[in-house]
Amino acid sequence: MGMRIGFGFDSHAFKAGVPLVIGGLKIEHSEGLAGHSDGDVLLHAITDALLGAVSAGDIGTFFPPSDPRWKGAASDIFLRTALEEIATAGYRIVNIDTVLVMMRPKIVPIAGEMRESVATLLGVKASDVGIKAKTPEGLNQDGVAVAYATVLLESIAEEDGLARMTATAEDDMDAVVESLVGNGRDTSALGRKLTPFNTDDLT
Incomplete structure (x- = not known):
């Protein structure tokens, strides 16, 4: 069974007048994080780790900050x-570990809630998500939030691969992808379809 590792990093400066969102969790604080989107530094790092693990680029590849559609997204x-x-690349998450600086x-008082939030978004168990918090001692980064993320992926088991190969209708393919990532989502735009075949022909 193949394994892939991905690493992600992101940072955002604090900014008054915007909500603070980290790990998909809205946090009561006097300042939020500046960014073209909602500035969720943790989800950005995780996203880059996932994309990097399958050599698919980074957030900017899919969502360039120059595109106004992603303003505040x-x-x-x-x-x-x-x-x-x-x-689509044939992998799923084993576990993910992160550090917030x-x-x-x-973060420690809300780390459990943040783990649950991230796990729900990823479609994995909370026990498969690690969230640690550090202070930037001696780094002169008091006005900045930094996130690091590492993810371990495993290739889809052989029986799962056969299930994907025998999906002959678009609805069937969507159901397979949903089972892999844990949440229903429209995959029709991916444009990746497999050629149906008769399993009776297998020897």
Whole structure:
């Protein structure tokens, strides 16, 4: 069974007047994170880790900051695209580990809730998601939030691969992808269809 590892990094400066969203979780704080989208530094790092693991580029490849369509967009859109890419490549998540580096707000009191949020978005168990928090001591980064993410993927089991190969209708293919990534989503735009065949011909 093949394995792939991906690594992601992102950083955003704090900015007054915008909501703070990290890991898909809205957090009460006096400042949010500046960015073209909602500035979710953790989901951005995870998205890049997933895309990198299957050599699919990065967030900017799919969602360039110059495109006004993504102004203020929720970062789970980016994450769903990365999940579709790894499923199409024939992989699924084993586990993911992350580190948040910021002076404030304190992440430890809400780390459990944040793990649940990220796990739900990824379609995995909370026990498969690690979230750690550090302060940027001596780095002069008090006004910045930084996130690192590492993901381990495994190739889809042989029996799952056969199930995907025997899907002859678009609805069947969508159902297979849904089972792999844990959430229903429209995959018709991917344009990747498999040639049907008769399993009775297998020897």
